[in-house]
Amino acid sequence: GAVVSQHPSWVICKSGTSVKIECRSLDFQATTMFWYRQFPKQSLMLMATSNEGSKATYEQGVEKDKFLINHASLTLSTLTVTSAHPEDSSFYICSAHQGSTDTQYFGPGTRLTVL
């Protein structure tokens, strides 16, 4: 199957700082990528749809100024958590949509801890 990487795999930061998470599709191009947040023992919660060359589409209740998304190329999307606070601590997962198979492939996730 297709491979999606995510970096970093975990990060610890101080409250008020910004954190950038990268999502890369390694062996296919993805015009659309997705960012999810997951709480322990719960399903994935879609935060936003990242579109290459255009603005991201945010789900209701997700602050676009807090969670900045940039889809700079067909293989890279980044999520920046700005002015992070402890309540932003979570597991963030990206996925890339492979158009030829209409399938989403997920990255390994990033564990964010805000102190």
Place this chain on the structure above:
Amino acid sequence: GQQLNQSPQSMFIQEGEDVSMNCTSSSIFNTWLWYKQDPGEGPVLLIALYKAGELTSNGRLTAQFGITRKDSFLNISASIPSDVGIYFCAGRPGTSYGKLTFGQGTILTVHP
């Protein structure tokens, strides 16, 4: 919006037993996907289904796309300890390019 009901929420089984889980939707989906997630990892695609009635296998796993396009099931035969994890169904409605709706997940525990 669309909702997926996945059941059961959790299962505790003995090694060697067969497992069955399913998802139902209030509306039609064009694609059904089944994923497995291990603790601290991202979901891994198990099986993808694209046509109503389609039955697809991947080793000990078998999944079917319901005829009504509103449901799907996943079977695991002869379970082994490494089958432990959370299994998610996901469906793509025809109106959304790529965007998936996820089930709540089934937590599977396999006792040796």
